[in-house]
Amino acid sequence: MTTSTAPVVEISGLTKRFGDVTALDDVSLTFKTDAITGLLGRNGAGKTTLMQTVTGQDFASSGEIRVFGEHPVENARVLSRLSFIKENQKYPDEFKPKHVFGCAPWFYENWDADFAAQLIDDFQLPLNRRIKKLSRGQLSAVGVIVGLAARAPLTFFDEPYLGLDAVARQIFYDRLLADYSEHPRTIILSTHLIDEVANILEHVVVIDKGRIIMNQSAEAARDSATTVVGSRGAVDAFVAGRTVLHREGVGGLASVTVERLDADERRDAVAAGLELAPVSLQQLIVRTTNSAAADFGAADREALS
Numbered sequence: 001m002t003t004s005t006a007p008v009v010e011i012s013g014l015t016k017r018f019g020d021v022t023a024l025d026d027v028s029l030t031f032k033t034d035a036i037t038g039l040l041g042r043n044g045a046g047k048t049t050l051m052q053t054v055t056g057q058d059f060a061s062s063g064e065i066r067v068f069g070e071h072p073v074e075n076a077r078v079l080s081r082l083s084f085i086k087e088n089q090k091y092p093d094e095f096k097p098k099h100v101f102g103c104a105p106w107f108y109e110n111w112d113a114d115f116a117a118q119l120i121d122d123f124q125l126p127l128n129r130r131i132k133k134l135s136r137g138q139l140s141a142v143g144v145i146v147g148l149a150a151r152a153p154l155t156f157f158d159e160p161y162l163g164l165d166a167v168a169r170q171i172f173y174d175r176l177l178a179d180y181s182e183h184p185r186t187i188i189l190s191t192h193l194i195d196e197v198a199n200i201l202e203h204v205v206v207i208d209k210g211r212i213i214m215n216q217s218a219e220a221a222r223d224s225a226t227t228v229v230g231s232r233g234a235v236d237a238f239v240a241g242r243t244v245l246h247r248e249g250v251g252g253l254a255s256v257t258v259e260r261l262d263a264d265e266r267r268d269a270v271a272a273g274l275e276l277a278p279v280s281l282q283q284l285i286v287r288t289t290n291s292a293a294a295d296f297g298a299a300d301r302e303a304l305s
C-alpha cells in the first residue's frame with residue numbers, strides 16, 4: 001500500500017553482488033522527497049547499481065527497497081511514476097527522436113509535450129534523423145529531454161549528459177532548476193562534474209566502495225570542512241589533534257583541510273595569522289573519498305591542481 005507519509009525511496013540493508021564483487025554493501029538510505037539530490041562517488045563506487053536496483057531493473061542480493069511504499073520490480077504502479085535516464089539507453093533500430101517523444105506520453109502520465117518541444121528547440125535536436133545516426137551529444141539530449149518533460153515524481157539521471165557540451169549542459173541545469181521550482185519532485189542526479197551541479201543540489205549522497213559515506217544537505221556538507229592556510233609551523237600547531245582531510249604544502253607554506261571549525265576556533269585561527277578558505281563540494285568529496293583524485297574524473301583532477 002502506498003501511503004502519503006512514506007518516503008519516495010526507502011532502502012534498508014541493500015546488498016548487491018555480482019559474483020565475487022560486492023557493488024552495494026548493506027546500504028540503508030532514504031532519498032529526500034521533493035529535492036534534487038546528487039548521488040556522487042568515484043568510478044565503480046556503486047551509483048549505477050543503486051539506481052538499477054531502486055528502479056527495479058535489477059534484483060537485490062539481499063535487503064529491502066520500497067519506492068512509493070512498494071516493491072519496484074515489475075510493479076506497474078511504481079514504474080509509471082518514475083523515469084530512469086541513462087547514457088546507454090537502447091532504442092529500436094529504426095527509431096527517430098520524433099518516435100521517442102511520440103511514445104513518451106504512453107509511459108509518463110505527466111508528459112508535457114510543449115515543454116518537450118521547447119527543449120528540442122533549446123538543444124537543436126533533429127527530430128527526423130535516425131537515433132543511430134545522432135551524434136553523442138544529440139543522443140544525450142534525447143535522454144535529457146525525456147527525463148525533464150516526463151516530469152515523473154521520481155526521476156533518476158545517471159550521467160545522461162556526458163555527451164553534452166558545456167553550453168548544452170548549462171541549458172540542462174537551467175531548465176531542470178526552473179522546471180523543478182514550478183513542479184517540485186524527487187530528482188536524483190549522478191555526476192562526476194560536482195562543481196557544475198553544486199548550485200542546484202539541495203542534498204548530497206556519497207557512495208564509496210558500495211557504502212554510503214555521506215547523506216546530508218549540500219549546505220551542511222559545505223560547512224563540514226574548512227581549509228587552513230598559512231606558515232607550516234602555525235598551521236601544524238593549529239591542526240594538531242584535529243581530523244585532517246587533506247594536506248598540501250609548498251616551501252614553508254601549508255594548506256590543510258580539517259573538519260568543521262566553530263566560531264571560537266575560527267577566531268583563534270585568524271588570531272594565529274592563518275587564513276580560512278571554504279572547501280567546495282567537489283574538493284570535500286574528493287577528500288572524503290580517500291583524497292584520491294586519480295579515478296575520479298578529469299574535472300576533479302583539475303580542481304585539485
Ligand SMILES: Nc1ncnc2c1ncn2[C@@H]1O[C@H](COP(=O)(O)OP(=O)(O)OP(=O)(O)O)[C@@H](O)[C@H]1O
Pocket residue numbers: 018019021022023041042043044045046047048049050
Ligand atoms: N553486471 C555486472 N557484473 C559484474 N560486475 C559488475 C556489474 N555491474 C557492475 N559491476 C561492478 O560493480 C561495481 C559498481 O559498479 P557501478 O556501475 O554501480 O559503479 P558506478 O559508481 O556507477 O561507476 P561509474 O562512475 O564508473 O559509472 C563496480 O566494481 C563494477 O565493476
